[in-house]
Amino acid sequence: MEKSSTDVRPKTKSDETRARILDAAMDLFRRQGFEETTMREIATEAGVATGAAYYYFDSKDAIVLAFYDQAQKELQPLLDKAMAASKDLKDRLRLLLEVKLRYFEPNRRLLGALAAHADPEHPLSPFSPQTREVRERDIEYFQRALAGSSIHVARDFEPHLPRILWMCQMGLILFWIYDRSQSQKRTQALVEKSLAIVVRLVKLSDLPLMKPVRRIVIDLLETMMA
């Protein structure tokens, strides 16, 4: 479950086969979409029997999961670099999103297969246990986006704000996936407007006066997560 098609040296022959299957799948997914691609096609394209695909991946979904996992790993250095570019919170949040969208651009449609499931039981849901690790690592980046910015966050709000921002991000990404406007212009507009609102709210939330509001929001969040 660890190897990826872009690792420099697929050590064993097994790894090489796994990589070939993953590559074939991603190629077909990009060209004809997730639903439209058959496990038999993937196997044929990779030059193996149908069953072999299932020897390496538990299911068709699991192939997407493997891609998602690999993506997260490859994104890490890009995000690190982005976080070094600015101290301004709005810039930092925009960068987090931009880097991801640019990276996933070629597979935008495919991401639908990942994001289309709200059911937290479904393996491909962004809220499922299967995607937990990736999710938590992602939330950490919002923690860092905040920490590295010039903006102060109230102590009681600190543990929760990153998760709130992550949720906003997921909403925007979802919108982006299904955005049919020319080169996703609408998403671009939405991101800019959302950032303005979010950053303003974050700043506001630090006011001592806002403590009761923070408490209510935190209370709400804890009820949700409990």
Added chain:
Amino acid sequence: MEKSSTDVRPKTKSDETRARILDAAMDLFRRQGFEETTMREIATEAGVATGAAYYYFDSKDAIVLAFYDQAQKELQPLLDKAMAASKDLKDRLRLLLEVKLRYFEPNRRLLGALAAHADPEHPLSPFSPQTREVRERDIEYFQRALAGSSIHVARDFEPHLPRILWMCQMGLILFWIYDRSQSQKRTQALVEKSLAIVVRLVKLSDLPLMKPVRRIVIDLLETMMA
């Protein structure tokens, strides 16, 4: 597509068969879940051949859609009655939700099949064209919940607020569907807390001072809906 299993007189034999299939399906869905129920089972249970089910319903999904449609019709009088019970906005909003949750309670799990799809292209998505009619009718109830309350809504905000409230409702319903706590206690808590926040925000939004904020929110919404 119009008849339902609970209509008093299924006029024709055809209607009667259709109703029998829908009933059998709903019964099986309730007992073993949507995914776990087979079209062959449904047909057998209804005493027809597999193909017959497809003569009356375009797909397995379409059966759920038919149920959803029927539900909306049956809910209408209940919601009307609820709207006559109080002038207080919080009460009215709570009632809208409570009536629906109580109605759907026996099929809570099944609703997952309806709500689990974020893809607006998917027939069962709450955002799909197939569910548009039901959706718009539902949004109207929020319009009425506002209109019949003692609370004033700023002119510029009036066309948009119902949709915002509807979205909040969908979020709560989604939470409810997957709420595994004892008799969905967590949802109950979440509803109460959410209502407090939402009603407070609605009241706040009417302040003349808030006009710029309303503009930003409206702008955001229009970007999303465009």
Added chain:
DNA sequence: CCCTGTAATTGAACATGTTCAAATTGAACT
């Protein structure tokens, strides 16, 4: 009461995700 055409019904066939028992491979050991 028979004829005719539409509506309804049937069950086999198909496509595709998945499983599985059997065959093959290949490395390590003797």
Added chain:
DNA sequence: AGTTCAATTTGAACATGTTCAATTACAGGG
């Protein structure tokens, strides 16, 4: 080289949503 055994590979078989050509039921007209 021969043996052994786990890893790999195979392709047929299975389950299930869906399609479809063929058949039957039945209402209305003669």
